[in-house]
Amino acid sequence: MKHDMTKLDSIFDKYPKSQESLIAVLQDIQKEFQYLPCEALEKASEILDVPLSKVFSVSTFYNAFSLTPKGDKVIRICVGTACHIRGAKLLQDQFESLLKIKAGETTKDMKFTIEVVSCVGACAMAPVVAVNDKYHGSVKVSKVKKMIKA
Amino acid sequence: MIHITINGKVVECKDGEMLLSVIRRERIDVPTLCHHEAVEPSGACRLCTVEVTKPEWDGWCDYVTSCLYPAKDGLIVNTHAPKVNELRKSILDMYLARHPKSLKIKQLAADYGVLATSLETVVDGNNCILCTICTRICDHMGFSAISTVGRGHGKEVAPPLDMAPADCVGCLACAKNCPTDYIEYETGNGRLKIWNKEFEMVACTVCGKTTVTKEFAEHLSQQRDIPFEYFEKCDECHRKELSATMGKIANWEREVRS
Ligand code: FES
Numbered sequence: 001m002k003h004d005m006t007k008l009d010s011i012f013d014k015y016p017k018s019q020e021s022l023i024a025v026l027q028d029i030q031k032e033f034q035y036l037p038c039e040a041l042e043k044a045s046e047i048l049d050v051p052l053s054k055v056f057s058v059s060t061f062y063n064a065f066s067l068t069p070k071g072d073k074v075i076r077i078c079v080g081t082a083c084h085i086r087g088a089k090l091l092q093d094q095f096e097s098l099l100k101i102k103a104g105e106t107t108k109d110m111k112f113t114i115e116v117v118s119c120v121g122a123c124a125m126a127p128v129v130a131v132n133d134k135y136h137g138s139v140k141v142s143k144v145k146k147m148i149k150a
Numbered sequence: 151m152i153h154i155t156i157n158g159k160v161v162e163c164k165d166g167e168m169l170l171s172v173i174r175r176e177r178i179d180v181p182t183l184c185h186h187e188a189v190e191p192s193g194a195c196r197l198c199t200v201e202v203t204k205p206e207w208d209g210w211c212d213y214v215t216s217c218l219y220p221a222k223d224g225l226i227v228n229t230h231a232p233k234v235n236e237l238r239k240s241i242l243d244m245y246l247a248r249h250p251k252s253l254k255i256k257q258l259a260a261d262y263g264v265l266a267t268s269l270e271t272v273v274d275g276n277n278c279i280l281c282t283i284c285t286r287i288c289d290h291m292g293f294s295a296i297s298t299v300g301r302g303h304g305k306e307v308a309p310p311l312d313m314a315p316a317d318c319v320g321c322l323a324c325a326k327n328c329p330t331d332y333i334e335y336e337t338g339n340g341r342l343k344i345w346n347k348e349f350e351m352v353a354c355t356v357c358g359k360t361t362v363t364k365e366f367a368e369h370l371s372q373q374r375d376i377p378f379e380y381f382e383k384c385d386e387c388h389r390k391e392l393s394a395t396m397g398k399i400a401n402w403e404r405e406v407r408s
Pocket residue numbers: 078079080081082083084118119120121122123124126127128
């Protein structure tokens with residue numbers, strides 16, 4: 001996959017070229033491309049003067065970073081304790097069967113990615129499903145179809 | 151200098167010196183898996199745990215990793231208190247469950263009377279205990295070719311992007327210092343393979359035995375000012391050469407004196 005490298009350059013221009021900028025830079029790259037392309041990691045290592053192994057270590061440590069491309073819509077189903085009790089599994093099954101993929105996978109047309117997360121910190125609204133940056137509370141199985149369409 | 155008490159004996163040490171270093175100096179046997187003199191302590195294995203207290207703590211004790219605990223004047227340390235032994239046992243019990251194939255772990259556990267784990271064994275468990283000696287040493291050597299990848303259950307030591315690491319020179323510091331011999335490498339035919347990267351070895355110009363990888367020799371000659379030719383002779387031939395020189399000097403001295 002080819003990427004708009006000028007976009008990368010403008011991300012690097014925003015921060016001081018030192019190791020302290022690493023996470024901020026990776027966050028911006030993740031936001032821009034929905035994942036961290038290999039070339040971007042190599043470039044970050046070179047420009048910020050951080051060993052590639054450390055860049056890789058950081059990018060695999062945080063759940064917010066992904067090394068594989070994600071769909072336009074990333075559906076995060078909370079399966080934390082509260083959401084689990086209130087039926088997160090049913091929601092997961094419904095999403096999985098409608099989109100014909102499993103959690104952690106992306107549809108072929110790159111439109112959807114399903115992920116499961118453990119507690120997004122909104123237990124009072126359980127079960128919670130986040131679609132990109134939008135959080136939906138008290139989600140019912142019957143609402144799943146609409147969430148995919150919207 | 152300050153004074154602390156270890157197992158009833160008053161010993162002198164530097165203020166702030168890590169307890170483990172004092173314990174080792176006193177030749178007291180405390181098991182460790184993640185400690186290496188050459189690198190910063192990390193407190194990963196928890197086996198060096200000891201009991202510490204002070205008279206003014208009113209009988210209250212703390213259990214700390216001695217590799218990371220700085221000595222303070224008046225500290226009373228017990229390296230083998232009953233509770234410490236219990237703690238080590240339960241740690242070894244967990245290691246045994248997770249790394250059932252490791253001989254080193256088996257041996258250590260047996261030393262503490264743990265012959266079989268009381269927990270469920272991880273069937274496909276490998277021998278990496280994530281002590282990170284390898285990554286710390288690799289950083290220390292200045293290569294940083296490998297690091298920990300992922301976290302939690304899936305955490306492992308690996309090169310970046312799961313490819314042969316560009317920064318690795320094949321120095322073997324990681325493999326040679328791995329406490330459980332987890333890191334594998336192959337040698338033969340004048341080559342070395344580690345982390346899926348292949349290296350050509352330098353051969354001794356006298357006897358043909360291989361010494362170090364070309365990359366490592368180049369690195370050392372450029373960064374540490376050791377002439378590259380030094381690596382073109384193996385340890386044994388270096389020694390032979392040295393003893394020949396010594397012989398010549400001895401002969402010469404004899405001649406001068408006579
Ligand atoms: S368990 Fe789902 S938000 Fe806490």
